[in-house]
Amino acid sequence: MSHFIKKALTDIRLNRFLNLVTIFTISLSILVASVFLLFFENAGRVIEAWNQGGRVMIYLKDNFTMDMMPELKDRINGLGNIREIIFISKDEALDRLKKEILFNSDFLRTLQENPLPDAFEIKMKSYSSLEEVEAFAQKIKEIEIVEDVEYGQGWLGKFLKIFTLFKITGYAMCSLFFLVALFITSNTVRLAFYSRKIEVEVMRLVGATETFIKAPFYVEGILQGFFGGVLGLVILLITYLMISSGLTQNLSSYIYFDIRFLSINTIILIIFISTFLGWFGCYLSLKQILK
Amino acid sequence: MNQEIKKNSIIRLFNVSKRYNGKFALKDINLDIEQGEFILISGPSGAGKSTLLKVLYLAERVSEGHILIDGMNLARISSSRLPLLRRRFGMVFQDFKLIPNRTVYENVAIVLEAAGEKPDYIRKKVMQVLRTTDMDKKAKALPQTLSGGEQQRVAVARALVGEPSIILADEPTGSLDEKSARAVIDSIMEYHKKGATVLIATHNLHLLENAVRGINIEITEGMIKRTATML
Numbered sequence: 090m091s092h093f094i095k096k097a098l099t100d101i102r103l104n105r106f107l108n109l110v111t112i113f114t115i116s117l118s119i120l121v122a123s124v125f126l127l128f129f130e131n132a133g134r135v136i137e138a139w140n141q142g143g144r145v146m147i148y149l150k151d152n153f154t155m156d157m158m159p160e161l162k163d164r165i166n167g168l169g170n171i172r173e174i175i176f177i178s179k180d181e182a183l184d185r186l187k188k189e190i191l192f193n194s195d196f197l198r199t200l201q202e203n204p205l206p207d208a209f210e211i212k213m214k215s216y217s218s219l220e221e222v223e224a225f226a227q228k229i230k231e232i233e234i235v236e237d238v239e240y241g242q243g244w245l246g247k248f249l250k251i252f253t254l255f256k257i258t259g260y261a262m263c264s265l266f267f268l269v270a271l272f273i274t275s276n277t278v279r280l281a282f283y284s285r286k287i288e289v290e291v292m293r294l295v296g297a298t299e300t301f302i303k304a305p306f307y308v309e310g311i312l313q314g315f316f317g318g319v320l321g322l323v324i325l326l327i328t329y330l331m332i333s334s335g336l337t338q339n340l341s342s343y344i345y346f347d348i349r350f351l352s353i354n355t356i357i358l359i360i361f362i363s364t365f366l367g368w369f370g371c372y373l374s375l376k377q378i379l380k
Numbered sequence: 381m382n383q384e385i386k387k388n389s390i391i392r393l394f395n396v397s398k399r400y401n402g403k404f405a406l407k408d409i410n411l412d413i414e415q416g417e418f419i420l421i422s423g424p425s426g427a428g429k430s431t432l433l434k435v436l437y438l439a440e441r442v443s444e445g446h447i448l449i450d451g452m453n454l455a456r457i458s459s460s461r462l463p464l465l466r467r468r469f470g471m472v473f474q475d476f477k478l479i480p481n482r483t484v485y486e487n488v489a490i491v492l493e494a495a496g497e498k499p500d501y502i503r504k505k506v507m508q509v510l511r512t513t514d515m516d517k518k519a520k521a522l523p524q525t526l527s528g529g530e531q532q533r534v535a536v537a538r539a540l541v542g543e544p545s546i547i548l549a550d551e552p553t554g555s556l557d558e559k560s561a562r563a564v565i566d567s568i569m570e571y572h573k574k575g576a577t578v579l580i581a582t583h584n585l586h587l588l589e590n591a592v593r594g595i596n597i598e599i600t601e602g603m604i605k606r607t608a609t610m611l
Contacts, residue, residue, distance in 0.1 A: 092493060103481055288479045291487075294437070295538070296467035297494035298460075 097308035104281060108313060111277040115317025116324065118266035119363050123325045125259035126355055131348050132252050145226065145240040147209040153234050161234060165209065168228050173212040179205045206236060267366060274313060274370025278306055282378055299379070307371050314367020318360040326350065388415045389448075390546065390577050391436065396445035398431055398602075405431040407602040409445070413579070415545070418572055418594030420610065421581040428602040429581035433548045436579070437469050438462060450545070467495055470539030470576075472568070474551035476531045478523040484510065484534050485519040491542045505541055513537040513567050529560025536567045547571065549580040553587060561587055 101108045147165070162174055177185075182205040213222075226238040282289070292302050333348045351359070391413040398406040406428045413419055421429045434440040435447060438454055447454040449465060457465060478487050485506055492502040510516040513533040523531055532552060539547055547568060553561035565587055572578045572592075580588065585596075588610075598606040 287477065288482070291477055291479055292490060292494060293463075294439075294466060294471055294477070295491045295494050295542070296463040296465075296469075297490075298463045301494055 093304040093308045096305035097312055100281060100285070100305065100309055101312065104284065107277055107280060108309075111273055111313050112317045112320060114273040115270045115314060115363055115366065116320035118270035118366075119318050119321030119359060120324050121266045122259075122263040122362075123321060123351065123359055125255070125263060126359070127325065127329070127351055128255060129259065130351060130355065132248075132255075134349070135248070145211040145213060145222070145229075145238060147211060147229055147235055148237045148239070149207045149209070150234050150236045151206065153207050157234060161209075161232070164232060165211065165229065168225060170214045170225065171211055172214050175210040175212075177208045177210055179203050179207050182206075182208060270317070270363075270366055271370045271373070274310060274367055275374035277313070278310055278371045278374040279378060281309065282306065282374070303375055303379070306375060307368060310367040310369075310371030311364055312367070314364040314370075315360065317367065318363025321363070322351075322356060322359060389413065390415045390450055391579075392448040394446045394448075396435065396442050396447060398428075398435055398440060399443045404602045406435065406442075409602075409604060411597070411604075413577060415577055416572075416575045417577055418592050418610075419577075419579045420585070420588055420592075420594055420596040421579060421599060422583060422585055422596055423599035423605070424583060427599045429583075429599055430550050431602075432599065433550050433579065433581055437466060437471060437548060463494070467491075467542060468545050470542060470544040470547045470571075472532070472535050472539050472547070472549040472552040472564075474554040476523070476528075476535045478531055478534060478538075480523055483520050483522060484515055484526070487523065487534055488538045488541050491538055495542060506537075509537045509541045512540075512570070514563070527560070529556050529563065532556055532560065532564050533567065536564055540567070540571050545576060547576055547578045547580075549578070549582075551582055551584075552580065553582065553584055558587075 158176065165171065165174060180203065183203050186205065213225075222240055226240050229235055229238050289302055329348075329350050333350075389412050391411065393409050393411040396406055396409040397404060409432065421432060423429055431440065435442050435454075436449070438457070442455070450468065452465065454465070479490070482490070488506045488509060489502050492505060497505075507516060507519070510519055513536055515530065515533050515537055518526065518530065523534065526534070532555075536552070539549075549568060552564055552568070556564065561584070568578060568580070569592060578594075582588065592610060594610050596608045596610050597604055598608070
């Protein structure tokens with residue numbers, strides 16, 4: 090095996106430019122795929138966090154009285170999937186608002202009466218889809234005393250739509266870039282093969298087996314794929330380090346969201362895929378040349 | 381030679397023909413070559429000398445007939461066993477067929493690497509053969525920095541390093557000056573003395589006719605015209 094690795098490294102050294110172009114092309118493909126994976130992983134965490142700690146606000150009509158509370162609580166609990174119900178009276182809501190909007194305190198002081206409704210804050214158990222939450226909200230809305238239900242349907246719906254769109258675009262882009270990388274790898278192997286045609290001919294004449302002849306090409310393809318994958322991830326890591334802290338800081342005014350780099354499993358998967366890509370490009374090329 | 385069956389036959393050809401686009405390059409060749417014999421295949425250019433060697437090491441398949449090498453029928457040899465057959469041969473070509481971007485040492489070592497020999501043995505054996513062909517001092521040189529004669533000596537070293545039982549040489553002195561040609565033939569002859577069978581295809585007879593004892597097979601238009609013993 091060390092003989093084949095030595096041969097492959099010698100060939101990479103001899104055809105430096107060609108190999109560098111191939112490694113760089115693979116790294117670009119891996120970079121594009123990794124960007125999408127980075128987005129999916131982080132977006133997935135947002136959705137998961139929402140699923141686990143999801144909050145639904147139930148706003149009640151003005152004619153709500155505290156006598157109705159036990160019956161209403163029972164009805165809501167009866168719908169299931171509820172972890173906790175907290176009642177927030179209109180006075181409590183106004184106090185919270187006053188604390189949160191200090192700079193508007195003058196405006197709030199001038200209010201003749203409390204415009205806020207009584208409400209329930211519901212902490213939900215895990216949900217697998219937005220449709221499930223919508224169905225839940227619909228059932229609550231059917232209760233007469235309920236004025237409105239809010240569960241982030243606006244932003245969450247949009248977010249899920251963007252997420253799905255990104256997913257489709259991601260798949261398409263990744264497939265396209267993988268095909269390009271595959272084409273480039275197989276072409277490099279083909280060029281390397283033709284540049285070593287005499288060597289292959291001589292090896293056959295002196296009794297080398299097909300495995301002995303092909304192995305250095307496979308090692309070369311595998312090394313190209315591996316280094317291409319590592320380089321792509323290194324570029325992504327550098328870009329991530331440069332922009333992630335700034336992005337988190339900017340977003341922190343609106344939402345708590347920490348962007349994380351790819352998990353170790355995803356990194357291993359990416360390197361495995363890029364290495365496989367190198368091998369497969371070589372396989373396709375040699376299959377065609379040596380048939 | 382074609383009528384009697386020899387006891388120690390290593391190469392036997394039975395009615396071998398080779399056609400290219402319907403034209404015979406070899407026609408109805410029968411040969412029986414014994415282990416350790418020296419065979420000179422002579423004839424004009426295009427007579428079929430190179431084709432005869434090519435069908436022996438299976439660079440070409442015969443159109444008709446059968447070839448036995450050490451009892452192995454080449455018509456039935458599988459592609460997986462072809463490398464094993466080729467390791468029985470040491471081959472020398474007029475155009476040397478050296479790998480341009482590999483050193484002299486690497487060009488010779490490739491035979492033993494392909495046979496799966498251990499690095500220590502390869503190092504020792506390659507240097508030993510390079511010494512016998514007087515190329516040890518140029519072990520690190522690339523082929524293009526060598527003269528034609530030196531390149532052919534490297535090719536001879538490559539042919540001998542695996543200690544094959546048969547040497548096939550196709551016009552080995554064709555592009556060399558007298559002195560270089562003599563050195564190449566001497567190296568091959570030295571090896572032949574150890575018991576190897578040698579087949580040399582050449583139209584340059586004067587170097588060999590008086591130097592060796594063997595059989596001269598003269599080929600014309602793909603057919604054996606004459607066989608003569610060289611004394």
